[in-house]
Every structure is written in C-alpha cells, then in structure tokens.
Amino acid sequence: MVKMSHGPRSGSRRKLTKSAEERKRSVIGRFMQEFEPGDRVAIDIEPSVHAGMPYHRFQGYTGVVEGPQGDCYKVAVKIDSLTKYVIASPVHLKKIKG
Template sequence: MVKMSHGPRSGSRRKLTKSKEERKKSIIGRMMQEFSPGDRVAIDIEPSVHNGMPYHRFQGYTGIVEGAQGNCYKVGVKVGSLTKYVIASPVHLKRIKG
C-alpha cells in the first residue's frame, strides 16, 4: 500500500480550483498592488501563483497588514482569541475598504 501524502496542498481541491471565468482573468494588476501597515486585507489565494502562498486554512480570512517582509506582507489574522501572522505575497491579498 502507498502512504497518503500530507503535503501543504492536501485537502484543498475545492479551495484552490478556479472556475472557467476566473481562468480568463489577468492577475498582473494583483501582483503589482502595494499595501501600507494598517491596511485591512482579505486573504484570497491565487492558485496559479505558488510563491508566497499562505496555507489554505487562511483562505477567506481578513486581517491587518503589519508590515512588509521581503516581497511579501505580514498580515495579522484573528483566530479565536489569538492573533496569527500570515506571510503572503500581494497577489494573494485583496484590499478591503473601511
């Protein structure tokens, strides 16, 4: 018997699959966006870009940008009473107004 893989993308088929309409859209604008500390962002994973991809558990979470770390951003996300920090590339983040 072959052992089942428990890699970082296991169990994420629904979360990391694009629809036909999403496959046609260009992501260059999302790659070029910049954030400043204090901005509110939503984590929206872009499955076609593997660099700077956060763990799929954080798909859909919102948080506050704490600062830049290399080409990525450090985002503080509230999970229960804890604040967890996710390091994500700008292509995996969407700005939230407010």
Template structure:
C-alpha cells in the same frame, strides 16, 4: 498501487479550484501594484496559479491587518480563534478590504 498523498493541499481541491476560463491566468496587474500601508485591512484570497508566497488554506477568506513589508511580501496579523498569527503573504493573494464608514 501508489500511496495516497497526505499533503496540506490534497483536501483543498474545491477550495482552490478556478473556473475554466481563469485557469493559468496571471493575476491582474492592479492587484500586484497596489501598495498597502501598515494598518490597512486586507482579505486573503488565495490564487492557486501562483505558488510563491501562498498562505495555508485555513486562512482563505480571512481578514487581516498589515503590519509591515518583508521583501515583496507583506506581514499580516490574522486572528484565529483566540490567537493572533503573523503571516508572510505575497500581494497576489491579497485584496483590499473596504469598510463602509458611517
């Protein structure tokens, strides 16, 4: 028999699974072209069809703040428990966080 894989994506099949009609689809261009500015808040939504710049699955659904840009990717500050983490994530895995003001 083959030894069971223990990589960090083995336990995330249901978390990163797409609907059959979305499989293999590239992300919409509006999501890639969106320019984030430092201080903007974003939601980390992992797109499993794009492997580059993918954050760890523990950050799926977290809200973070843009710190700056590094190449095509963005540096994001995310609070995990009592710690502040800095992630480098490409825009395929980000979406703007809209806060209702007022």
C-alpha cells in the same frame, strides 16, 4: 507510526480551483498592489501563483497588514483570542475598503 501529511496542498481541491471565467482573467495587476501598515486585507489565494502562497486554512480570512517582509506582507489574523501571522505575496491579498 505517524500518518503521512501528503503535502501542504492536500485537501484543498475545492478551495484552490478556479472556474472557467476566472481562468481567463489576468492576475498581473494584483502583483503590483502595495499595502501600508494598518490596511485591512482579505486573504484570497490565487492558485495559479505558488510563490508567497499562504496555507489554505487562511483562505477567506481578513486581517491587518503589519508591514512588508521581503517581497511579501506580514498580515495579523485574529482567530478567536489568538493572533496568527500570515506571510503572503500581494497577489494573494485583496484590500478591504473602510
């Protein structure tokens, strides 16, 4: 038999926990972010928003926005020689200057 997976958020307690200071801050401004294709972004998962949340393995990775996909953005993330595509809501992305 195959072992049960226990869901997509299993094993992510440390990654998806906010401190008391972070819980006080509002995330409304991050909903309004807009990105252009070619922008560099960091994947920073906001645990209080479940819609458009990427898989927790990609927490902290950086990538390039390929373009919009519905209300979310398609982000190309390079892992070694592979390019993986993550679809994430703008609340889970932070723009990188440079």
